[in-house]
Amino acid sequence: MSGNRSETDDRPWADPDAVPFLQIRNVTKRFGAFAAVDNVSLDVYKGEIFCLLGGSGCGKSTLLRLLSGFEEASSGQIIIDGQDQAGVPPYARQTNMMFQSYALFPHMSVERNIAYGLKRDGVPKAEIATRVTDMLSLVQMDGFATRKPHQLSGGQKQRVALARSLIKKPKLLLLDEPLGALDKKLREQTQFELITIQESLGVTFMVVTHDQEEAMTLSSRIGVMNAGQIVQVGTPHEIYEYPQSRFVADFIGSVNLFEGWITEDHEDHVIIRSPETGTDIFVPHGITGVEGQKVAVAVRPEKLQISKSRLENLRNTTTGTIEEIAYMGNVSVFQVLLGSGKRVRISQSNRTREVDHTLTWDDQIHLGWSDDAAIVIAS
Template sequence: MAGQPIRKPVRLDPWRDPEQTPYVRIEKVTKRFGDFVAVDEVSLSIYRNEFFALLGGSGSGKTTLLRMLAGFEQPTEGKIFIDGVDMAGIPPYDRPVNMMFQSYALFPHMTVEQNVAFGLKQDRVPKAEIRERVAEMLAMVQLAPFAKRRPHQLSGGQRQRVALARSLVKRPKLLLLDEPLGALDKKLREKTQFELVNIQEKLGVTFVVVTHDQEEAMTMSSRIAVMNHGVIAQVGTPTEIYEYPQSRFVAEFIGSINMFKGVVREVESDHVLIESEEAGCELYINQGVPVPVDTPVSVAVRPEKIALSKEPPDSNGRNTARGIVREIAYLGDVSIFLVELNTGKTVRVTAPNVLRRTDMPITWEDEVYLTWRPFAGVVLLQ
């Protein structure tokens, strides 16, 4: 999972400030296509200058929600407000919104600067101002030397930046991006993610991006709404979504996860103790969970929070499992171990390769101990 870039603190968390007014307010919006419910009573607030991600798989409703923000679809029920104005009946061209499509939709017969200038010409902006704004935008996306080229003479990443410049040159208050990096290869996609964040911070435009790529959402956004079957499963910062998922769906959708089924045996204000046959041990979590004793739950533990050792750990047996290493994947920076526990369950463990070495201290068919700290587990009821 790629790290999240450090964002310059304009207002890091306006959603926590009761004095802040949402720039985009979605109130109980539902969209039906015949009998199919694409978006189901979604309510959401997005604040000025946010880089907000709608994350979900195919059919989750994220693109339909984006198209309703743009005005290409109308809600069946509910309301959408942008900057305090009800968008009901307002066509796309009268909204303070611009949209960058996945296909980029560049005009092949036009040069880069002509593509970027197209919207300004449609709005009858004076020629001198068009030249100035286009030059400024091409400099920002680092395409000034390519101004006279046509789209077919550019790389995929350069075409993506032309489409971004064309979307931003009209200075929208809200920019909607539909899978903007889907056509790029992995290295270029990673580079462009950081470029998008930097451009968004320089311009102060509110970005709403639709993506199915969890790493992309985690890297770029200030907050994420995870969508599933037309509803929002959870909204939070990348850290909150990853470290504190509120359901099995969110935990399994974001990154890799190990799930242990169990039954609550002890509940206190500062901890909960869970008996788990799958793990073959008691699971101790150092935070209280408001559930009665004997409640069936799942405990989620991320692979990187589990330590492997050939030697028995100095513990009381809690959060400690035993198993055999069945598979190893060496990825350079990390190694992935698949360990079959004595209970038959397979657990995924990720270990950083801190030392430069060709031999591995733990290899196939080794008997190992798996341990994790009390704060590593998250108790899930759903």
Template sequence: MTSTVTIEPQSDSVPAASPQTSKMPLWKQEGAKPFLRIENVTKKFGEFTAVDNISLDIYKNELFCLLGGSGSGKSTLLRMLAGFESPTSGRIIIDGVDMAGIQPWKRPVNMMFQSYALFPHLSVEENVAFGLKREGLDRSEVKQRVAEMLEMVQLGHLGKRKPDQLSGGQRQRVALARSLVKRPKLLLLDEPLGALDKKLREETQFELINIQEELGVTFVVVTHDQEEAMTLASRIGVMNHGVIVQTAEPHDVYEYPNSRFVAEFIGSVNLFEGRVIEDLPDSVRIDSKDAGAVLFVNHGISCAPNQKVHVALRPEKTQISKEKPEGQQNCIKGIIEETAYMGSLSVYRVRLASGMEVRVTQPNTTRDLGARLTWNDEVYLYWDEDSSVVLTS
């Protein structure tokens, strides 16, 4: 196999539509060919296994997020895609080409680091042009491509400035422009927004989505920030101990986690332990000492008789009232121990008779303080039968 890979721009004949906006995403289309294929990839450092037999398909124009905590293996996997690390076993195939033995600078890939790694002595234009000049491109083409990219990231008026004359968000966009100006087929982003404050990070997330959609480049983003992954991603791969434990669209990862780990890692959740006492094809009843009640869920599960399970319930799907509701199959009683007013919503921590603490969030739809619940109020918590998920692992 030749070790030369030509980096070509995305074809003008292919629309730069994101899977997020298309009617049928590629990963749902039967027979669709993945742009990036990771086949049984393992990476060991001595006796330590950082990435453990991962297989994953990512499709063209997708914005895919690898989400996990520190030490989950997400950055190691990203570095193998870039060519900075070699797999101990397994294959990485990009656009139909096996990357084994291909050096980082010969891959159709670019990488944007969390530190941005800008040259402080070069101007914004010179930073963006650096890679193009090293490739020996004609001066006029370099100038044109740099100008186009700076306009795209809304920095055309700051091309002569040095990095230390820019804000954190502007430096982030310079790094993005430098990563994209070489027209990679695949852009890898390692915690790209981690250095920004919360408000700027939220604004930049949408800018990043717009740029990705406009260019049609496949993005793989590594992040530990769940909200960031939920905002950016067409799909999320949740990692834990070197393994991808669930791959799904953001909605499905949040609403239908496949394990306790995913349920607890993505957002806030209440987990009631119990044992299955009735398992029908379209419903299940669980006797839970945590809840002090029998809980009803209107979907079936695959489990053994009397199996221990957990019922996962998101705080915002839980209703709270001083009055006992009528006709609710899932209803438990407790006392408010803590409250927090968060502006758009209020948070309640309710202690049940079992000692379990349940978190409830409610939107503040009125300005009326008098009707608000407070400490030591005895309350009922209730939810619909389709609001919870049964987890067997």
């Protein structure tokens, strides 16, 4: 059920009769006068990989600790699989947490680290041995059972920590920046391994991360957090393509924001006057707004077209000068200075090995976007 899967109408969050597996109801956590989590409500469904995404200090890790029972809510209600968690200590909850540091016991072997929770619970030795073997196979760590943590790479430690978190069969696994200690290439590889493991077990994952790419890759849905609140919930596609606020548009990926105001407001289209583009912007549908209202038009860099000649097929066009060009392998990124002084970022896929030398520094160019490429956001 990851974000890369096709989205269909059988998604549980789209079914009004579906019962959420995790229900967070008006939860607030205060430290003195400061609300680290501020009146948060959220439904998560069984089998989801749900990502809480936000910058440092936004409250995402505090919310995770509230779910685990390591912190107690100042107000509100947390229900997991129909059970109110008020007063339930961490060890009695059907949850487990995987920490960013992995928190492996350095003096224990891999198999003893994984088995630790089962031994504490008094599970018979034969059953422990079977479950540890199964977990080692699941995380592709066969042959590493007798090694100590200092003999493992970062990715291997991550897998051991995951196995230890999953072996007790939690109903809800909480992961706090689970891939933060890995390098970029290993992190990308491990993201897909996590999805495979989650889908094979059917455990509900709640992942905290500040990494937008990680959230987009892993999640069935994302909750974007800011200042203790969840400001938007949606699939990766919905969050990226249809941001509901300036914060979400600016936080997720790269975006160009053109300031302006509504000059014509019709049912089937809107005209926005934008001094930053030096032209009127046409929006091919109605919006919630009134004439004279300040708005911002958001356009992703990959949705902008650039050319030395006029873009006759587009209604929304302007002109500028290429200031900078960055070749980044799969894409080339252009920074263009408009006549208003506004700087615009444009990215183009490099589909062939040959570098396109038709566009270079100081070129006067035309740029534009198709009617459906832009999103209007209240300013």
